[in-house]
Amino acid sequence: MKRILISELRNHLNKEVCVEGWIHKVRKLKAVTFVILRDRSGLLQCVLDNNSFEALELTLESVVSIDGIVKEGKNALNSFELQIEDINIISKVNGELPIEINKENLEINLDTMLNNRVLSLRHRKISSIFKVQNLIVNSFREFLNKEGFTEIHTPKIVKEGAEGGTEVFEVKYFENKAYLAQSPQFYKQMMVGAGFERVYEVAHAYRAEEHNTNRHLNEYVSMDLEMGFIENEYDIMDLEESFLRFMINYLEKQGGEYIQLLDVKLPVITEKIPRIKFKEAVEILKKTYNKEGIEEDLDPEAEKLLCKYVKEKFNSDFVFLTNYPRKKRPMYTMPCGNEETHSFDLLFRGIEITTGGQRIHEYNMLVENMKYKGLNPSNYESYLELFKHGMPKHGGIAIGLERITAKILGLENVREATLIPRDRKRLVP
């Protein structure tokens, strides 16, 4: 018999069906046993006649195939139940489970959750995180396709890091030394210059940061876009703002059940996301919160305080910080005067989720800026080549997928929004 999903059983009242899934709960009474079956679509109460299945041992989380008749019958789960005719064990669980997952809330710590990922993901409140994450990615792709963007797939094994610094993972590439890409920066710029004009990529990026924090992963999914023929970074901010509006709408419409189950409030996006210059932000932090010592970048506390300020003053969960200091930005960032750049961060509920800006499109300016950054232009020959053959003004952003997911859902650690995280301590599973 063809398997039917639990969510479709209401169309099969009084008929014989086959359902398959995991044994979620078992309650044995004198004459019958109630077996709660779980599949990807929901839970189902099944009723087993103890006389007919005397010898049967049903352990939690075993996978079974059940033939039975769908009967009307109100219970906590559905308006129907299944009268079991036959039951087959496909995969039997022996011994005790390391975590209990048939409760309303898991109530285990993060390490236990990640060490038992296959089991913890079976809990609906955990799997829902990734259903929401998928909607975020889908909304990103759908929005950009609509805006004339082309999806690209670019190399993750690279000869030079794009972001500078030493936080790269080394790869043995035949007789050569190579690295895992910190970002698709060079390649997305290339593809703008190659005539696609507008490109995006959703793929892994790698940062060999040594420190475990609740906001960093060593391997994360970066939603990157790059756009040519802009006037300046404000075109990019406008585009991101439109995307965020689209995304929140998308989550509302398609993610309602998960949002409700996880009991979260979708972000508030005002008519215009406030835009504050970095320098002004420093002043605000000084004046409003006595926060001192910020010169070139905000620390996590400063990000939180600034978001608090913006939420109170403008009722916005988002804020663009513009005119970032030149010293802290990578060499490809378009300068704005001597001290500043045409680049920005987007902060969301206390944390940076996007870095973006306009890039340098002129060969000579780029060479100069490499030198300013202490880099040797001859190490970037193939990248520089790009700017000899006609390059439009362009810019882009990168959004960390796990971060934005975690922040939308109010998760404390970015690892909760990662199926299988990689960090200093986690290389397995």
Next chain:
Amino acid sequence: MKRILISELRNHLNKEVCVEGWIHKVRKLKAVTFVILRDRSGLLQCVLDNNSFEALELTLESVVSIDGIVKEGKNALNSFELQIEDINIISKVNGELPIEINKENLEINLDTMLNNRVLSLRHRKISSIFKVQNLIVNSFREFLNKEGFTEIHTPKIVKEGAEGGTEVFEVKYFENKAYLAQSPQFYKQMMVGAGFERVYEVAHAYRAEEHNTNRHLNEYVSMDLEMGFIENEYDIMDLEESFLRFMINYLEKQGGEYIQLLDVKLPVITEKIPRIKFKEAVEILKKTYNKEGIEEDLDPEAEKLLCKYVKEKFNSDFVFLTNYPRKKRPMYTMPCGNEETHSFDLLFRGIEITTGGQRIHEYNMLVENMKYKGLNPSNYESYLELFKHGMPKHGGIAIGLERITAKILGLENVREATLIPRDRKRLVP
């Protein structure tokens, strides 16, 4: 003024507009110069009064911004042209271009094409390859979303290779040795067992094969899926067949202009893709083509001959080869008797584009099969754990994106269907 795409100009007749793009061609006459502008949407003839722009030097592929009036005027490109009022050079090309790209066909060899990727991609016949590739990926995602699949993102830095063999790239992961994933095999099985039941991933996979061939890449995009609660591998083949039908239809509907430009014939998919047992295929090759010496796997010539046979006999561009020999399949493959497995290849126009099959879902059988394969089960502890906690019968496939793209478009080398290929010799750009 806001930039207008060339494809939208017909709605702006007799109005002043701003267009931006690359200078595709220049033809200077006595009184006027014809400038052909190219943007991502098409080509446009612009007319420049030589008297007004005497000193202007317009080099090919320079990026310009042009203000002008859209005038009716039939030419080889459109039913309108642009009377230039003002022209601004955004990025000027100095010196000669390494390749000529304003011709109908590029006519350069593969190395030249890849060495000048930014320029060669500006040719419409080259960029169209990637437009078709995107449609393939979109159709994969759309089809699977419709079938209840969940998209996943799984680690590419792993402790153990899933496919066996030594063809893995080594990564220095802090104090540990790690590898780049050859496939998401373990993780997609995990996610089936974690309750998602049906999952897919479109992401890079890595194979450290030393030999450069026209069918291999060291970094390629793998379209992977895995599905639980199947009966056997025939459920997987049926699913793939439905997907291929969906994909071809999708390409017909949405990719018409690229298919036409590239002058290709979309594959023929018969009512049912022929399914031939591996052993029978060996017999057919012997009998029909005197092809000897095939025991456990087909060589490239055998794949070609078998496809020829199937095309002639069944008029099908596809053929499933089932019951693959156990010796050649990875340890997770479900055996079928002592010699065969519940696994298959899909050949398409002379080459294998998919490997798939049913996987082992029983702990003890898996341990036994690891031993049969000469592997030490204690190296796979975290993977084996999965089979202790309730695992449905399951199977899946992987489709090489560049390969299927190349074969659909009749490209000889898989590198032509790769934006920036990685192979033994190519680590740059």
